[in-house]
Amino acid sequence: MAEGEYLEEERDRPRLIIKIQEGQNEININGGLVVSNYQFTYNEKTYELGEDNCSYLMDDEDNPVAGIEIPDILELLNQAEEVNFDLKYYGQPCQNCRAGKEEKAKFFKFLEYHFYIFTKNGEYVMSSISKEFTNTSFTRLLKEGKTDNSFIVSVMVCINCGEYSVEIEQCDV
Numbered sequence: 001m002a003e004g005e006y007l008e009e010e011r012d013r014p015r016l017i018i019k020i021q022e023g024q025n026e027i028n029i030n031g032g033l034v035v036s037n038y039q040f041t042y043n044e045k046t047y048e049l050g051e052d053n054c055s056y057l058m059d060d061e062d063n064p065v066a067g068i069e070i071p072d073i074l075e076l077l078n079q080a081e082e083v084n085f086d087l088k089y090y091g092q093p094c095q096n097c098r099a100g101k102e103e104k105a106k107f108f109k110f111l112e113y114h115f116y117i118f119t120k121n122g123e124y125v126m127s128s129i130s131k132e133f134t135n136t137s138f139t140r141l142l143k144e145g146k147t148d149n150s151f152i153v154s155v156m157v158c159i160n161c162g163e164y165s166v167e168i169e170q171c172d173v
């Protein structure tokens with residue numbers, strides 16, 4: 001890619017996260033759109049996913065996706081009709097609280113949810129939990145040339161401390 005093109009693209013790309021208002025769970029994006037943290041309840045415990053308790057966002061190594069960051073993920077979750085986190089057991093403890101490590105647990109409890117995102121030329125287009133997606137399908141988007149790749153997004157929340165991470169991986173076609 002020529003240097004000029006790169007700069008152009010950088011300039012046109014919206015700058016996310018201008019400020020996090022203290023005491024309010026709101027992230028102000030581009031001075032206009034306000035995205036709230038995402039909240040859900042599991043076993044009577046409320047979990048809140050925000051920018052401050054995200055340990056990492058891991059993009060696909062070979063095909064990184066442009067145009068999707070943590071605030072976008074939170075917005076998608078907030079706009080989705082139905083989001084259900086399931087209990088999963090991982091071989092590694094939470095890096096934040098290490099719950100179960102002292103007790104020498106073999107498995108560690110996390111709450112996991114996944115959805116899909118579709119891209120075109122490496123840029124985010126739509127997700128499987130977007131409102132627009134209710135009127136279409138991945139096959140249709142492919143046929144219409146609106147997408148050329150799909151990825152699975154996993155949101156993994158520590159059941160103990162609520163710290164979470166997000167991983168984006170290309171789906172095997």
Ligand SMILES: [Zn+2]
Nearest residue numbers: 094097158161
């Ligand atoms: Zn934890």
